[in-house]
Amino acid sequence: MVLQTFNIGVSCVRCGKNSMLTDNATGERFCGKCGYVISERIDESGPEWRSFTQDEHSNRARTGVPTSLTMHDMGLATIIGHENKDSTGKPLSTSMKSTVERLRTWDSRSQAHKTIDRNLRHALSELNRLQDKLALSDAVIEKTAYLYRKAIDKGLVRGRSILGILAATLYIACRDSGTPRTLNDVSSEINIKKKDISRCYRLLLRELDLKMPVVDPIKSISRIASKAGLSEKVERRAHTILKNASEMEITSGKDPMGLAAAALYLSCVVSGESVSQKVIALASGVTEVTIRNRYKGLKESL
């Protein structure tokens, strides 16, 4: 019943026979004689709770293997393989074969394993890689995994690229948790075109009924300022510029990043600090032309 197994030369803790096997497909270890299964994950995973006092720590006890949304099956893998052989490699009897056949049907029906499982595996392993690349917190990753599962449940992934949806869910998780990552950041790491991600992004917002707060350009200012190495005075002045601008209602519909960048540039000019548009454009991720356009608008409003 198992695709590929090999003996790892360890004796079973239950029956004592030297017959522990490992399954290449799932990485599970189990006893070829008595069927006892051990999980490697127990060793690797920490507790699923945090404790803040010594008391709390000693009072709590684990009640099972920790599960995580970032495991494709939440750490609860039991899959019936597709070969009609028993654990020792011998073919099954006819009656057993039909029994297994029936079980397998139920197995795949209940989980819709075929595509969804593979899909999830792919997405989550990519997610793992992205966490390192983009320096994301575990919370963001969990949130992404949660959203991705929701997207699958709603059937939104079918017919679309897995990575596209994944990138969009990741972007949503970042926005939602206040982690400053732009569409550009995500796009360049995952190697999917920005427009494809934003298409998926909008789709998800619509279908999952999510509400994304509009990015406040004032929040972007400090990010750009520190990246471009601007003084605090310039930063503060840019704040007031933007505040005035938004009261005069010339900011709606404009790219928040563009606004923030232009406000900073204007602030530099009136403060007498010479910083080129190019520097700010580089730090903010918008083009110099956009800065110029917003800059023109902001200047007129003063």
Next chain:
DNA sequence: TAAGATAAGAGGGACAT
């Protein structure tokens, strides 16, 4: 060299057909 101007092109939202 930096800043400004201009033009072409892309993608999406609003609205009408």
Next chain:
DNA sequence: ATGTCAGTCTTATCTTA
């Protein structure tokens, strides 16, 4: 469902101070 329109941002190129 499809097409048009106004508005935005980007890329590229040229001119100006």
